[in-house]
Amino acid sequence: MEQAALTADVVETLNLPAYPDLGDVVSAVEEKYGKRLVFEEGTVESLGEGVTGQWLDTPSYGIVRYLRGAKAWSVHVVLHELSHILLGHKGRPLDGLIAGSFFSGIGKRNGVSWMCRAVDVPLDEAEAAAESLAFGLAQVLHATPMKEATKAERVFGL
């Protein structure tokens, strides 16, 4: 499926309200995920050089870590991690020692897996899909609410 179509399809399944906020998106993802999500602000030290966000999947909940930056950007990082969850991606081996394909789920250590939004490497297929979905979600999130025109605006043809 093309990325744009995949993005539209996933957004459609979320049943978001007309003009959702980030809280609505998080709730919809939690419902799909079947677990609670908690969010933590990360640092370059805790996330790693060149990494802007992480999703840690534990048996009982998910943790999304994001690097502090401009608000829109940090939200985008969060959306990227949420996109991995929505796309059903599995975690990458935590320490890179255990061989496994990107989607295999092998490499969970103590039930923890994670995914990064790495920006200093070319995006592979999963990262590209997650980034595309993140842009799609951002578009939904930043859609301008239809403000009811005032009487004067209607008469003036605005």
Next chain:
Amino acid sequence: MIAVAFWILATVFAFRLYFVARWGSSTAFVAAIGIGVLGLFFTGVVLPEESIDAALGGVNFLHLVRNICVTCAVWLVREGIFAAYSPDDKYRVRFSHGPIAAGLGAVVITVPFLLQQFVPTTLSYVPENVQQLPVFIYASVYMGILALLAVSVLRICLRPQESLPVRVSSRVVAFGMAMVALASAEEIAYMTAMHIDVGGSFLHQVLYALFSPLFYGGVLLTSLGLGIPPLVKACRRLQLWDRVALVFLTATLGRAYWGLSRAAWLAGIASSFYDNCPSARLYEYVIRSSDHKVVLSGRSTPMLAGRVLDAVQARFDGGVGSLESVLPVKAPQ
């Protein structure tokens, strides 16, 4: 100035007609602007007044037709503005808003005009004939009605408005109408001075010279004010500001951010003009900018591009409230 007012009003009229035909926009003011254009056309900006008046009998009927057009246009502008700004329709029951009042206004202007001793076409019709009582009454009644209408529009235009484009438009119209009212009062003073022969010729000349800049300046400003909403609408529909910002950001940052080749960069600049969703591409720039600041090059952005990015980013950052305020940050127990 009359020519400028005519062409501006004609352009606004053409835009308005286009919006009505293309997007089914509001038809308010279209008739007013159209009649205003006709009124200004009769001032001789395109065809000489003598030629038009000759077609009407060559006895200055053009003067009456023009004044009726202007009165009608201001009356319609007033109706449109009252319809827009009044909280309800109660104003409609007032006599001055009824079609009878409009018709009566036309009659009280026309009757004295018809009672005059007609003279051949002249470009200085009022100064040359104001000694005739019917001409004095005709011109004074016309100016008086215009002044009353203008003051009425001025007052309602000064009411608070929520929408910025409407507010700006109404203030410009208010200023224009204030000038029209002032010009009308000043013209009545001039005609009175001429009719009863008070004041010297210097005073007469000053009063005469003041009318045109005040009156047509007011018409010009009113035209500009009425042209603001369709202009804003066009900018919104065309997403003009987003396109300009996108072209600028692509030109200044496109190569650094996306590593584009020269050809791809030029194509990117060109495509920015007609992008289906410039807002989405601006968002990509905002994200890429932070990627660069936070994780990638750390390279500084040129000052002007940085300002444009800041302005765009402020839009995407949204209202008040931190990220933490909308995310469940507390770790589960």
